Amino acid sequence: MESTPVKLYVDDGSQPSRACMIFCEMNNIPYEKVETRLVKGDNRKEEFLKINPLGQVPAMKHGEFCLREGHAIMKYLHASFDCADHWYPACIKKRAKVDELLDWYHSVLRQGAAPVVFKTVFSKFFGMKFPEDEIKMHHKILKLSLKNIENIFLTDDFLAGPEICIADLTFYNEILQLKYVEYDLSKYPKLLAWCDRMAAIPEVQKITKVILSFIKAFLDKPKAKI
Numbered sequence: 001m002e003s004t005p006v007k008l009y010v011d012d013g014s015q016p017s018r019a020c021m022i023f024c025e026m027n028n029i030p031y032e033k034v035e036t037r038l039v040k041g042d043n044r045k046e047e048f049l050k051i052n053p054l055g056q057v058p059a060m061k062h063g064e065f066c067l068r069e070g071h072a073i074m075k076y077l078h079a080s081f082d083c084a085d086h087w088y089p090a091c092i093k094k095r096a097k098v099d100e101l102l103d104w105y106h107s108v109l110r111q112g113a114a115p116v117v118f119k120t121v122f123s124k125f126f127g128m129k130f131p132e133d134e135i136k137m138h139h140k141i142l143k144l145s146l147k148n149i150e151n152i153f154l155t156d157d158f159l160a161g162p163e164i165c166i167a168d169l170t171f172y173n174e175i176l177q178l179k180y181v182e183y184d185l186s187k188y189p190k191l192l193a194w195c196d197r198m199a200a201i202p203e204v205q206k207i208t209k210v211i212l213s214f215i216k217a218f219l220d221k222p223k224a225k226i
C-alpha cells in the first residue's frame, strides 16, 4: 500500500478542494494541506503554477506526480491508497454509474450553482456586474439540477446507492455553498435529508467548518470582505 504523503493545494472556499480533503480524511490518507488562497492570488504565483499551470485548485503533488481536477485526484487517491470499494467501485457497471454522476456534475449542476453564487455574491467584490438574463439562465439550470437530484438521482441514501461515493462529496460541497444566497431547498425533501446525512459525517463537519463560519459571518454582515 502507498505511504508517500500527498500534498493537496486547496482553498477552503473551493467546492472541489473541500471534496478532496474530506475524501482524504474519510479514507485516512496522509495529506499535507497546502493553503492556496485564491483571494490572495496564491494560485497565480510561480511556485503554484509549476504544480498546476491552469492556476486552479484543487491540485495535488504525490512524489513528483502532479494532478489537477478534483474528481481525477480522488480517483487517483482511491486507486493508490487502501480505500473502500464503494467510493469508486471496481465493478464496471457500478463505476459507470458513478462516472455518470461526475460528468453530470460538471456539465449541469456546476453550471448552475457556481455562477449563481459567483455572479450574485462574489462578483460585487471584484467590481463585476453580470446581466440579469445571464443570472436568470444560471438559476434555471440550478433549479432543474436540484429537481433532477430530487426526482431522479436520489433513490437511495446516497447518490449511487446505499453507500457514499466520490460524487456525493462534490455534489454536497456545490450545494452547500448555496447558503451564500440563502437558497430555499424546502421543495426538495429527499435532497435535504441527503444533505443532513452528509452534514452528520464528522470528517465533513471538520472540513466544512471554516467555510460555514465564513458564510455565517458574511450573512450577518454582508459587506464582509471575501
Ligand SMILES: N[C@@H](CCC(=O)N[C@@H](CS)C(=O)NCC(=O)O)C(=O)O
Pocket: 013, 014, 015, 016, 017, 038, 043, 055, 056, 057, 058, 068, 069, 070, 071
Ligand atoms: N474542474 C475543476 C474546477 C477547478 C476550479 O474551478 N477551481 C476554482 C476554485 S473552485 C479556482 O481555482 N478558481 C480560480 C481561477 O480560476 O482563477 C475541478 O473540478 O477540480
